[in-house]
């Protein structure tokens with residue numbers, strides 16, 4: 097298959113200093129290709145060889161299957177545009193005049209004429225870079241980020257097939273970075289523009305690039321998709337920092353988080369306080385706990401200090417319960433970003449609290465249970481299951497450092513224990529008359545201090561799993577009995 101750009105066994109020396117070692121890769125037309133690597137790994141040198149700013153010493157570069165050496169400067173400028181790392185501001189020129197210079201390669205003859213085509217390309221480039229309103233301004237009166245955009249506009253006005261960018265978003269604020277990369281990405285799709293760009297920001301590279309080349313001391317350390325390449329061991333080897341890979345919340349792109357030398361301190365469960373009123377049950381921890389939950393507020397993975405189980409009337413409805421609950425929390429001065437918020441129609445004073453403490457595990461389970469919406473989940477498909485708020489809310493606080501697997505297993509173990517408690521208490525699904533496995537709107541939060549003892553797993557084979565199983569079972573049984581008692585008193 098023909099490639100837009102093909103680099104083969106490319107090596108380069110400044111004097112006796114070898115800075116690139118037999119670098120090979122290929123880029124297809126329309127690809128957004130990123131070059132990553134630590135300072136001094138050879139990225140700029142590589143880009144300068146691709147633009148012929150540096151002469152070829154060893155190896156080969158082909159553009160559209162033609163050797164780069166065979167291109168005259170003007171021929172090359174019709175195919176390749178470059179945005180260097182830093183450009184000297186050309187004093188006296190306006191923005192538009194600077195961008196017009198990009199049309200040089202397309203002009204012919206000794207006395208070239210400015211054509212409609214030239215004007216259209218310049219205006220399009222100005223529009224793409226958000227500079228239409230500034231076109232008459234002198235370039236030396238612009239900010240660093242704006243000037244960077246002018247040079248990008250000049251490169252785009254060249255209407256190249258390949259765009260070489262050395263840190264294109266350098267000097268730009270985050271909104272400009274995202275805007276520019278969105279535009280470039282669109283051009284790679286619509287105009288089949290090929291972009292080869294040096295990135296320092298791994299996240300931007302991971303989000304926008306189709307493929308990445310990772311350089312390490314002038315060698316290719318890796319070459320692949322962001323998902324293949326943004327990987328903990330490789331990154332730690334190349335960048336010499338401890339990292340952790342995570343999933344992007346919306347896209348199948350990896351995110352890397354650097355692990356700083358800052359220690360998270362916690363007093364564990366000793367710092368836990370609980371207050372209960374008829375309106376709400378609130379658990380507060382002195383330091384944030386890491387939480388995996390299905391709560392109305394704070395669902396997913398969060399760090400939180402406030403855990404609110406709010407009592408709401410049985411007939412509670414809201415078109416947007418999350419927004420309504422956030423408003424409720426704000427009105428009561430909770431820091432919403434650090435709060436896990438659940439709701440229940442059950443009286444929260446009937447919560448059951450069970451502590452498990454031995455040499456291996458220290459945890460606390462808090463359960464509120466109502467079975468107005470009890471459901472046998474295996475038969476739920478037969479019925480119109482309600483989603484009102486008669487529910488079982490389970491919170492588990494663990495003194496320890498849980499892996500992701502342990503968090504997920506803690507949810508499984510707690511759910512199994514809850515289901516067993518319902519069955520032992522004889523709770524039935526009122527429609528099918530079979531044992532209920534839960535209610536239709538149950539909620540769970542697993543909160544861990546993330547200090548002290550490490551727990552890789554939390555299934556029933558482990559001490560943590562055993563403790564969760566016992567505590568959740570006991571707390572659920574007690575909470576169910578409290579609920580039944582109150583119901584009996586009301587009759």
Ligand SMILES: Nc1ncnc2c1ncn2[C@@H]1O[C@H](COP(=O)(O)OP(=O)(O)OP(=O)(O)O)[C@@H](O)[C@H]1O
Pocket residue numbers: 110113115133134135136137138139140141142
């Ligand atoms: N003109 C030069 N003369 C001598 N050595 C040079 C020259 N330009 C760069 N180098 C050296 O070559 C190596 C690679 O430099 P290069 O600029 O390609 O790295 P880079 O990966 O782009 O770095 P950065 O992330 O800091 O921009 C570095 O050790 C640098 O000091």
